[in-house]
Structure formats: C-alpha cells, structure tokens
Amino acid sequence: MSESKKTCADRVRAAFEQAPTEGLSYAGLYEKLAADGMDTDKAKDGINSTLRYLVARGYLLRTGEREDARFRRSGAAMTRPRLTESQRAERTKAKNRRRVERARAARGATVGLRAAMIPKPVRAAPTATPVFETYEEYRKRGGRVEYLPASWNSVNR
Structure with missing residues (x-):
C-alpha cells in the first residue's frame, strides 16, 4: 500500500x-x-x-x-460485523427516514427564507371618514338651499 x-x-x-x-x-x-x-x-x-x-x-x-x-x-483479527437481512433492512429504513427528515427540514428552511424575502404590504394611514347628512337633516339644522335656475326649469323655489 x-x-x-x-x-x-x-x-x-x-x-x-x-x-x-x-x-x-x-x-x-x-x-x-x-x-x-x-x-x-x-x-x-x-x-x-x-x-x-x-x-x-x-x-x-x-x-x-x-x-x-x-x-x-488482543490477537483477534479485524473482522467486519456481518448484518442479517432484517438488520440491514432496519438500517436502510432508518437511513431513509433520516434522509427524508433532512430534506423536509431543508425545504422548510427554504420556504421560511423565501417568505422572509417577500415585502410586507404597506398599510395606508387611516383617513378621516367624511360625515354625510341627508337633505332633510340639513334643512332641520337650519341650512338654506339655494336653487339655481336652469334653462329647462323656469320655476324658482
């Protein structure tokens, strides 16, 4: 060697x-x-x-x-441990399970990173809501309405 x-x-x-x-x-x-x-x-x-x-x-x-x-x-030879078929199958299952868990964790980390890169929506500042009142409410409050004459309307109120 x-x-x-x-x-x-x-x-x-x-x-x-x-x-x-x-x-x-x-x-x-x-x-x-x-x-x-x-x-x-x-x-x-x-x-x-x-x-x-x-x-x-x-x-x-x-x-x-x-x-x-x-x-x-010790005088003993270096031997490799021999596995039975059931032990080999169990070891393969465990190895595949670990591989799937690592892949799932990696995917989850990738999704988390991508989600962190998406900008948050900008929230608009709250605006004052306009106050509405009906014609009748305005008149009750003492408001005066001025009517402008139109060519098709000859009657002044």
Whole structure:
C-alpha cells in the first residue's frame, strides 16, 4: 500500500503491528505515528476515534484510564460485523427516514427564507371618514338651499 493512500486507521493498526507484544500509551503511539510521517496535531481526533473503534471491535485491549491508558493487541483479527437481512433492512429504513427528515427540514428552511424575502404590504394611514347628512337633516339644522335656475326649469323655489 502506498504511503499517500494510507488512512489514519491504517497507520494506527500498522503502529500496533510493529509492536505486537508491547503496549503503547497515547504518547508512545503519537511518537510512532509522528516518526511514520503523520501530522499528529491535525489527526488527533481521527487517532482517538480509531482507538475507540479498535477497542470496541476487540482488536485492541485497553488497560488504565485517561493519560495512563495503554493499548495492546488482543490477537483477534479485524473482522467486519456481518448484518442479517432484517438488520440491514432496519438500517436502510432508518437511513431513509433520516434522509427524508433532512430534506423536509431543508425545504422548510427554504420556504421560511423565501417568505422572509417577500415585502410586507404597506398599510395606508387611516383617513378621516367624511360625515354625510341627508337633505332633510340639513334643512332641520337650519341650512338654506339655494336653487339655481336652469334653462329647462323656469320655476324658482
């Protein structure tokens, strides 16, 4: 395997294969990986994640806690867990459900953004309502109506 194609997990496993009987602490593992040409500062999260995975799979045994932890090979081979058909179907359903939920959430966010871009309608300032009164009301109030003569109307009131 070429050096450029090695993943973080490949390099961690290779470090433990070089020292099968001795255990490595965090510091010892980081030294081996740095000597192998790996930038351990950038890959710190990947290394820790790989160690947790290898311990969970039974490839490594861990003794001690936190800084005092030491890891050594258990002698078990790295095996991939095989899923039954029902487990695979359940995993596929869960994955599809998450995909649909992400798509629905993205659509909802898009609709919300579009709605925010639509300008709000300008509300007109309230205007004073004109006061109306009928002819009879005006006359009762004492108003006088002046009749203008028209050519077809010869009678003045």
